[in-house]
Amino acid sequence: MSGHSKWSTIKRKKGVLDQKRGKLFSSMGREITISARLFGSDVDTNARLRQAIKKAKSINMPNANIDKAIKKGTGELENTVYEEVSYEGYGPNGVAIFIETITDNKNRTVAEIRHALSKFGGSLGQNGSVAWNFEKIGIVLIEDSNMTEEEALNLSIEVDAVDFKLEDKYFKIFFDHDMLYEKIELIEENSLEIDSSFIELLPKNFVEVSEENFLTINKLIDSLEDLEDIQNVYSNYRVEKN
Numbered sequence: 001m002s003g004h005s006k007w008s009t010i011k012r013k014k015g016v017l018d019q020k021r022g023k024l025f026s027s028m029g030r031e032i033t034i035s036a037r038l039f040g041s042d043v044d045t046n047a048r049l050r051q052a053i054k055k056a057k058s059i060n061m062p063n064a065n066i067d068k069a070i071k072k073g074t075g076e077l078e079n080t081v082y083e084e085v086s087y088e089g090y091g092p093n094g095v096a097i098f099i100e101t102i103t104d105n106k107n108r109t110v111a112e113i114r115h116a117l118s119k120f121g122g123s124l125g126q127n128g129s130v131a132w133n134f135e136k137i138g139i140v141l142i143e144d145s146n147m148t149e150e151e152a153l154n155l156s157i158e159v160d161a162v163d164f165k166l167e168d169k170y171f172k173i174f175f176d177h178d179m180l181y182e183k184i185e186l187i188e189e190n191s192l193e194i195d196s197s198f199i200e201l202l203p204k205n206f207v208e209v210s211e212e213n214f215l216t217i218n219k220l221i222d223s224l225e226d227l228e229d230i231q232n233v234y235s236n237y238r239v240e241k242n
Helices: 002-039 047-058 063-074 106-119 149-158 177-189 211-225
Strands: 083-090 096-103 134-143 163-167 170-176 196-203 207-209 230-235 237-239
Touching: 002 047, 002 063, 002 096, 002 230, 047 063, 047 177, 047 196, 083 106, 096 106, 096 211, 106 211, 134 177, 149 163, 149 170, 170 177, 177 196, 196 230, 207 211, 211 230, 211 237
Parallel strands: 207 237
Antiparallel strands: 083 096, 096 230, 134 170, 134 196, 163 170
């Protein structure tokens, strides 16, 4: 009986891992598809696609999946049209929630988001209701083993970065989000290996929440991130200090 119970636990854990892996593959596939649709399938001239493929390979996404996602974007496969759509809302304690999606069905996506928000005491807001409280910025990560702090400073000046800092053995170099992929090409011209790059929304103002409310908000964000169409979820909560 105990062996059966243990096997059931293993199967359940494996099922969760497979589900999360499937979600990651789906999310990266959509990013590759829309990158190819917007800027073409040539990785030498499409920095966004190049970075998306790099991220996909880092999670061991099969080459066949990557090729299929590119062909979807260029119209060679399936007549599915994805678009990037953002949604804004509120969680418990009035915390701001900003949600980025890539979807082929906005009606489905907004219904799923509204359901997840309401389940945990949140609500969907109007466009612009919380966006004002976030600053969109492009970030490039380079391992500190690839350069010294002085070299990172010089690089930041050379490529006209907004800022840079060393954090957890990575140099984080910040740019205006509209310039991120152009700046990536400049960094690569310096023969530097970029670990990863992304656009992030940083809160300008925070809402202090109790540990109890933090747990609820965390469940809400997990619930949103589990949805098929969701790419990123941002919020402005911070746990109160005792």
